[in-house]
Amino acid sequence: MPELDTLRRLIADRTDEAVALTRDLIRIPTVNPPGDAYTDCAEFIGRRLAARGFQVEYVRAEGVPGDSDRYPRTNVIARIEGRGPGPCVHFNGHTDVVPAGRGWTVDPFEGVVKDGKVYGRGSCDMKGGIAASIIAVEAILDSGIPFHGALEISGTVDEESGGYGGVGHLAKLGYFSRPRVDHVIIPEPLNVDRVCIGHRGVWWAEVETKGRVAHGSMPFLGNCAVRHMGAVLHRIETELIPRLAAKRTTMPVVPEGARQSTINLNSIHGGQIEKHGGYPSPMVPDSCRLVLDRRYLIEEDPEEVRAEIVGILESLKAERPGFDYELSEVLAFLPTMTDADSPVVRAVEDAILTVLGRPAQQVVSPGTYDQKHIVRVGHLKDCIAYGPGILDLAHQPDEYVGIDDLIHSAQVMALAALRLLGSTT
Numbered sequence: 001m002p003e004l005d006t007l008r009r010l011i012a013d014r015t016d017e018a019v020a021l022t023r024d025l026i027r028i029p030t031v032n033p034p035g036d037a038y039t040d041c042a043e044f045i046g047r048r049l050a051a052r053g054f055q056v057e058y059v060r061a062e063g064v065p066g067d068s069d070r071y072p073r074t075n076v077i078a079r080i081e082g083r084g085p086g087p088c089v090h091f092n093g094h095t096d097v098v099p100a101g102r103g104w105t106v107d108p109f110e111g112v113v114k115d116g117k118v119y120g121r122g123s124c125d126m127k128g129g130i131a132a133s134i135i136a137v138e139a140i141l142d143s144g145i146p147f148h149g150a151l152e153i154s155g156t157v158d159e160e161s162g163g164y165g166g167v168g169h170l171a172k173l174g175y176f177s178r179p180r181v182d183h184v185i186i187p188e189p190l191n192v193d194r195v196c197i198g199h200r201g202v203w204w205a206e207v208e209t210k211g212r213v214a215h216g217s218m219p220f221l222g223n224c225a226v227r228h229m230g231a232v233l234h235r236i237e238t239e240l241i242p243r244l245a246a247k248r249t250t251m252p253v254v255p256e257g258a259r260q261s262t263i264n265l266n267s268i269h270g271g272q273i274e275k276h277g278g279y280p281s282p283m284v285p286d287s288c289r290l291v292l293d294r295r296y297l298i299e300e301d302p303e304e305v306r307a308e309i310v311g312i313l314e315s316l317k318a319e320r321p322g323f324d325y326e327l328s329e330v331l332a333f334l335p336t337m338t339d340a341d342s343p344v345v346r347a348v349e350d351a352i353l354t355v356l357g358r359p360a361q362q363v364v365s366p367g368t369y370d371q372k373h374i375v376r377v378g379h380l381k382d383c384i385a386y387g388p389g390i391l392d393l394a395h396q397p398d399e400y401v402g403i404d405d406l407i408h409s410a411q412v413m414a415l416a417a418l419r420l421l422g423s424t425t
């Protein structure tokens with residue numbers, strides 16, 4: 001259709017503007033933790049969209065962990081109505097970025113442009129995606145193509161630390177539920193030709209083995225919690241990890257190595273504190289704590305995920321004299337997966353084929369992102385992640401987004417949005 005060709009051209013003509021917007025966003029150092037400059041970034045997005053006729057709201061997640069007057073958790077939601085009643089398409093981007101870390105060859109908060117790429121912390125994850133969605137929506141408005149329903153763009157905080165102060169908070173308030181919103185696209189960096197339909201489940205738990213203190217020269221008079229934890233680790237290594245590796249999934253998880261159940265031993269602490277400046281005292285440790293990060297599949301029962309660990313601990317309790325433990329859950333999110341032929345998936349896939357001339361690949365993310373809150377709290381299933389940026393570059397030094405990808409993804413977002421809105425074109 002000629003209108004859609006015009007729309008694509010309009011976006012291509014804004015390449016410099018898309019780059020400038022990405023750079024402006026990178027220069028607002030919204031580093032999390034602690035949650036710097038969130039209000040500056042929300043107001044930057046809000047001012048820009050208000051000037052285009054959007055109704056803009058700011059919602060601070062007061063009282064959530066991390067929120068304070070020094071570090072307010074400020075979210076922005078902008079909405080513009082079409083010509084009549086109809087569905088709402090929402091683009092949700094997280095404004096927070098992880099700390100820069102070491103190893104950069106450019107200033108991480110400058111927005112350096114080099115060789116067709118914009119460099120900087122958050123360029124890929126995911127200020128490039130936010131910029132692409134803004135350019136897409138502005139181009140729809142400028143094209144004059146009539147649409148029904150509404151378009152929304154939000155900039156939300158704290159995704160990197162669980163999303164409780166961002167999408168989680170807004171979902172509780174109804175911002176991610178029908179009838180307000182029907183379709184959500186999260187421009188996370190999953191590569192420009194892939195549609196991410198969901199993520200694996202996550203279960204974090206802390207296992208503590210218990211013992212009894214005694215003089216280190218007479219360990220037989222105590223009960224060593226670290227040795228007990230050694231027995232737990234041995235069972236995880238020899239029994240659980242092989243069992244998890246054998247659990248394969250139909251979820252199209254990328255990378256391939258994550259297409260199975262996994263466990264990461266996140267941290268372990270036992271006995272006296274380290275690096276206290278002096279020599280340690282000879283003590284038998286009475287406590288050892290292990291934090292587990294278990295990622296699981298849609299085919300698995302979350303009760304079973306817990307039961308596997310409990311099973312190991314209970315059998316050790318039966319076999320090992322003096323073994324005692326405590327298990328506490330740290331956090332849990334169920335796996336989520338949008339139907340492969342749901343409206344938002346089909347609209348984005350078709351747009352990818354149109355813009356890039358090749359079929360889209362459906363993928364599932366190994367880790368979770370804000371889709372969990374939209375599905376579980378907002379009860380809105382028609383949600384995916386799609387955006388520019390190469391997944392593997394997220395959180396790395398010298399993170400970048402390709403300028404071509406920025407423009408192509410903005411074109412995909414615009415075409416998909418119009419189709420979901422039932423544009424008359």
Ligand SMILES: [Zn+2]
Pocket residue numbers: 094125126159188189
């Ligand atoms: Zn992200």
